[in-house]
Amino acid sequence: MRLRELASTIRSKNAGVDLITFDILFPSEEAYRRACRSPVLTPEALCRLLGIGPDSLYCFVHFDPARAIKFTVRRRRPAGSPGETDVFGTQQYGPLLDLEVEPAGAPPAAMSEVAPPAPAAAAPAAVRPLGCGARAGRGGSSHGDGHSGLE
Amino acid sequence: MTTGTGVRRREGRLREEVRLLAPTGHLGFTPLEKESFLAGLERDPDFVVADSGSCDIGPYPLGADESASPPAWQYHDLEILLVETRRRGIPLIIGSASDTGTRRGVDQFAGMMEDIAARHGLPPFRLARIYSDVPLERLRRLLEQGVAIRGLDGRPDLTLADLDRTSRAVAVMGAEPIVAALDAGADVVICGRSSDAAIFAAAALWCGMPPATAYYAGKVLECASFCAEPFMAKESVLGTLRPGEVVVEPMHPDQRCTPASLAGHALYERATPFFEHVPAGVLDMRGCVYQALDDRRTRVTGFQFRAAGTYAVKIEGAGPAGARFLALAGLRDPELVARVDEAIAWARRKVAERYGTTGYELFYHVYGRNGVMGELEPHSRPGHELGLVVEVVCPDRHRGREICTMAARQLFYARIGGRTGTAGRAALMTDEVLEARPAYRWTLNHVVPVDDPLSWFPTVLEQVGFSSPDPHPAPDPLAAPAGGREPVGAGAASRPAAAGRPGARPGHRPAGRGEGSRHAPA
Numbered sequence: 001m002r003l004r005e006l007a008s009t010i011r012s013k014n015a016g017v018d019l020i021t022f023d024i025l026f027p028s029e030e031a032y033r034r035a036c037r038s039p040v041l042t043p044e045a046l047c048r049l050l051g052i053g054p055d056s057l058y059c060f061v062h063f064d065p066a067r068a069i070k071f072t073v074r075r076r077r078p079a080g081s082p083g084e085t086d087v088f089g090t091q092q093y094g095p096l097l098d099l100e101v102e103p104a105g106a107p108p109a110a111m112s113e114v115a116p117p118a119p120a121a122a123a124p125a126a127v128r129p130l131g132c133g134a135r136a137g138r139g140g141s142s143h144g145d146g147h148s149g150l151e
Numbered sequence: 152m153t154t155g156t157g158v159r160r161r162e163g164r165l166r167e168e169v170r171l172l173a174p175t176g177h178l179g180f181t182p183l184e185k186e187s188f189l190a191g192l193e194r195d196p197d198f199v200v201a202d203s204g205s206c207d208i209g210p211y212p213l214g215a216d217e218s219a220s221p222p223a224w225q226y227h228d229l230e231i232l233l234v235e236t237r238r239r240g241i242p243l244i245i246g247s248a249s250d251t252g253t254r255r256g257v258d259q260f261a262g263m264m265e266d267i268a269a270r271h272g273l274p275p276f277r278l279a280r281i282y283s284d285v286p287l288e289r290l291r292r293l294l295e296q297g298v299a300i301r302g303l304d305g306r307p308d309l310t311l312a313d314l315d316r317t318s319r320a321v322a323v324m325g326a327e328p329i330v331a332a333l334d335a336g337a338d339v340v341i342c343g344r345s346s347d348a349a350i351f352a353a354a355a356l357w358c359g360m361p362p363a364t365a366y367y368a369g370k371v372l373e374c375a376s377f378c379a380e381p382f383m384a385k386e387s388v389l390g391t392l393r394p395g396e397v398v399v400e401p402m403h404p405d406q407r408c409t410p411a412s413l414a415g416h417a418l419y420e421r422a423t424p425f426f427e428h429v430p431a432g433v434l435d436m437r438g439c440v441y442q443a444l445d446d447r448r449t450r451v452t453g454f455q456f457r458a459a460g461t462y463a464v465k466i467e468g469a470g471p472a473g474a475r476f477l478a479l480a481g482l483r484d485p486e487l488v489a490r491v492d493e494a495i496a497w498a499r500r501k502v503a504e505r506y507g508t509t510g511y512e513l514f515y516h517v518y519g520r521n522g523v524m525g526e527l528e529p530h531s532r533p534g535h536e537l538g539l540v541v542e543v544v545c546p547d548r549h550r551g552r553e554i555c556t557m558a559a560r561q562l563f564y565a566r567i568g569g570r571t572g573t574a575g576r577a578a579l580m581t582d583e584v585l586e587a588r589p590a591y592r593w594t595l596n597h598v599v600p601v602d603d604p605l606s607w608f609p610t611v612l613e614q615v616g617f618s619s620p621d622p623h624p625a626p627d628p629l630a631a632p633a634g635g636r637e638p639v640g641a642g643a644a645s646r647p648a649a650a651g652r653p654g655a656r657p658g659h660r661p662a663g664r665g666e667g668s669r670h671a672p673a
Contacts, residue, residue: 009415014207015422017467017593018304023418025411050527058304063424065441066414072422074305076526078593080209082472082544083514085525087209095529 003041004097006031012092017079019058020089021072024096032067037108038101041069049095165359169392171351172196172402174232175385176374178203178245179218179225183385187376187402191387192235194402198354199236201228202347202373204247204256206467206593207420212251214318214469214591218259219250229260230267233339237273244329244340244350252321252344254284260341268615275616276339279332282609283343285320285466293599300599303465304422309597313468317594320468325430326365328608329353335612343608344467346429347373351390361394363456366434368397370427371413371451378416379406400448408449410441430465430604432458461600464607468595473511474548475590478541478559479580484572487565488533491517494576495539498561506554511545513558539577544590555584 004010009025024041026032035041040049043060047053052073060071080087172191175183178201192199208219218225229245236243249256257280264278291314293300300309321344330353332340342350348369355365368390371378376386379401387402399408417424417436427434438453482488495515502513518538521528541558545551562577601607 013420015420016304017206017210017596018306019422021418021420021422023415025415025418049529051529052527059423061423061425063414063418065439066411066418066424068415068418068424070418070424073527078210078596079207080211081592082475082512082590083542084209085516085523088207091523092527094524095527 001034001101002097003035003099003101006035006101010093010096012089014079014089015072018075019072020075020092021070022093022096024069026067029067032064035069035101036062038099039106039109040099040101040103042109043071046071049099166197167393169198169355169358169360170194170196171354171368171372171390171392172199172387173201173351173372173375173390174199174387175201175228176377177205177220178228178232179220179249180205181385182224182227183231184387184403185231187387188231189235191389191402192239192241194389196241196389197358198242198244199232200244200246200351200354200372201232201375202246202345202350203260204250204252204344208250210469210591210593211588213253213321213467214471215589216251216253216255216319218256222259222263225249225260226263226267229263230271233264233267234271234273237268237276237338240338242333242338242340242354244342244354246342246345246347246350248341248343252283252323252342253319254282254343257282257341257343264339264341265615273616275614277337278613278615279335279337279340280611280613281324281328281332281340281342281345282611283321283324283345283607285322285468285607287314287317287320287468290314290320290466290599298600300466300597303596303598306596309595313594316470316592317468318470318591320466320595322599322607323430323465323467324608325349325462325464325604326353326356327431327604328610330357331605332610332612333357335610337612339615346465348427348434349429352429355392360392361456362432362458363434363454364392364394364397366427366429366456367436367439367451367454368392370434370436371397371399371416374416374419376401376403376406377419378413379403379408380412381406396450396452398444398448398450407447410443410449413449413451414439414441430459430462430601432456462602462604463598463600464604466595466597466599467593469591470594471546472590472592473544473546474551475587476543476545476551476555477585477587478555478583479585480539480541480559480562481578481580482537482539482576483535483578484576485535486569486571487567487576488535488537490567490569491520491533491537491539493567494562494565497565497567498558501561502554502557505557506550510547511543511551511554513554514540514542515558516540516542552584552586559584 007024008027012020012022015021026035039045043057047057056074058072058074063070086092174188212219232243245260248260261278261280294311302308324342324345326349329340329342329350348366351369351372352365355368372388372390375388376383378399379388383403383406386406389400389402391398399413401408425437435455439451440453442450444450482491516522519534520537521531541555543551543555543558545554563575563579565576
């Protein structure tokens with residue numbers, strides 16, 4: 001099944017001026033679990049899809065309350081700089097739509113530990129498992145909103 | 152004329168329940184929908200809170216200090232909000248005034264409010280303006296003192312070179328200056344650049360809500376109807392706060408706030424759904440529990456707030472990159488479509504022959520291939536035709552125009568072999584080169600430690616509207632030199648008001664440190 005058929009919402013959007021974040025939301029627990037197991041929705045597979053190195057992937061999380069897979073990538077240049085093509089970052093999700101969620105012959109993705117990017121000030125030593133697994137990003141923390149977008 | 156009394160509801164700071172009404176996620180960006188806002192007012196909110204700014208609109212508005220929204224739409228929204236809240240005596244907080252939150256934006260909104268107050272004959276009210284402009288000199292001094300100004304989202308720490316590239320900077324205020332303005336008696340607060348969550352949190356904190364409840368409410372309400380389903384923009388949403396819980400309810404009859412819609416909104420335009428940073432600390436949403444109360448309302452509990460060891464504010468800054476020119480071209484010949492990279496290489500080479508390769512930036516956006524995603528595009532198979540946008544940014548305007556003209560016309564003359572299209576290798580939409588507004592860049596996205604939250608956000612409190620002079624004015628603890636500012640309410644003082652508040656004094660006075668005496672935040 002293609003991701004566009006399994007998901008209820010697929011979108012991308014700026015997260016501040018230096019990041020673009022992708023949200024994939026699912027209509028049911030079953031659909032969400034299938035996506036979480038998909039080998040094409042892992043950090044490594046998404047980096048390959050977008051042609052970026054692992055350092056450009058800011059974070060990747062599974063978020064159970066919203067039945068969502070979310071990942072965030074660094075922009076090559078800050079939003080709106082000369083050469084910009086998508087100042088709000090809202091049309092970057094296109095390549096996700098036709099991903100085959102359960103490609104023939106591929107083993108399901110391994111469930112790994114979750115560690116969302118911790119706040120700089122009070123980084124907890126251990127983060128309790130969230131969701132059906134994923135992996136976290138690196139680097140700083142997006143600070144204080146400032147980045148509310150169109151809304 | 153309003154018939155309201157304009158009596159402020161500020162009694163009972165320690166309230167068991169606080170209702171916050173969010174009418175729009177970005178005031179003025181497109182006009183708000185009045186009907187659901189009026190429905191929200193029927194619910195007797197304690198505050199109306201609306202954000203009006205963003206850094207999502209690109210660096211131009213801040214760098215050039217212009218609004219991104221049409222002033223007429225801003226006026227439309229402010230008129231509805233001010234008239235209806237003053238009529239009912241509900242305090243109003245506006246965040247990130249006029250897109251940028253610069254002094255220009257704050258003063259522009261204050262001027263609109265004075266005009267609206269005069270036209271509607273509103274009873275007098277106290278208007279606070281909180282400025283958030285950051286003198287670059289102040290940042291320079293901090294760097295020279297060896298203070299580390301940390302870069303966000305992978306940016307390096309701030310350097311003097313970053314400041315040299317910056318034309319304007321604002322600090323993103325937290326709740327503290329807003330609470331101070333409410334303490335000083337403001338009925339309406341116009342904030343400079345401000346954290347979306349903090350403008351709501353300030354209202355809740357001022358009413359005695361715990362920080363976790365206050366900041367979670369701000370996080371979930373800041374985009375108004377974006378937290379509800381189905382998708383609708385510019386509709387009002389009501390948050391009902393009790394210590395430890397926030398209940399969210401849409402005011403449009405066809406929307407619902409469900410556990411999924413609220414949790415889904417936690418993702419929106421944030422790098423992670425787990426944390427929200429504000430100057431005073433971090434809101435931790437990992438433990439949030441979403442519980443549907445009925446079809447339309449959801450209760451959220453389980454959020455936590457950890458105070459930061461160091462109070463720190465985010466600084467945004469933008470600086471000029473040069474004059475900007477665009478040219479538009481199309482390719483239809485399949486042979487040329489297949490060889491577009493050769494045509495671009497040819498044109499680049501011809502530009503470089505005459506203008507060198509430095510001192511300008513030249514981009515060819517190839518729509519129909521990877522015009523939207525650029526380097527991230529995994530499927531760069533061209534369509535049957537291509538659209539090319541030639542973009543040139545150059546500090547020297549005349550040189551920039553020439554370079555863009557060359558970069559477009561040399562597509563027309565591209566020597567890439569083949570026997571077709573020898574009269575012209577591209578369709579130029581017009582031979583004209585289009586001059587855009589100057590290009591800017593985000594130069595600052597950093598966090599600076601701040602010893603006094605109020606000292607970076609000077610506040611001015613003034614009275615708007617006419618009232619009889621008080622023959623026995625009470626001693627004014629805030630009285631201080633006005634710093635040369637003219638009373639902004641003076642224009643409105645020439646016409647009678649519907650109702651005056653006893654003891655109200657015309658004129659303005661500063662509040663908050665930096666302009667006068669200090670108010671401790673709650």
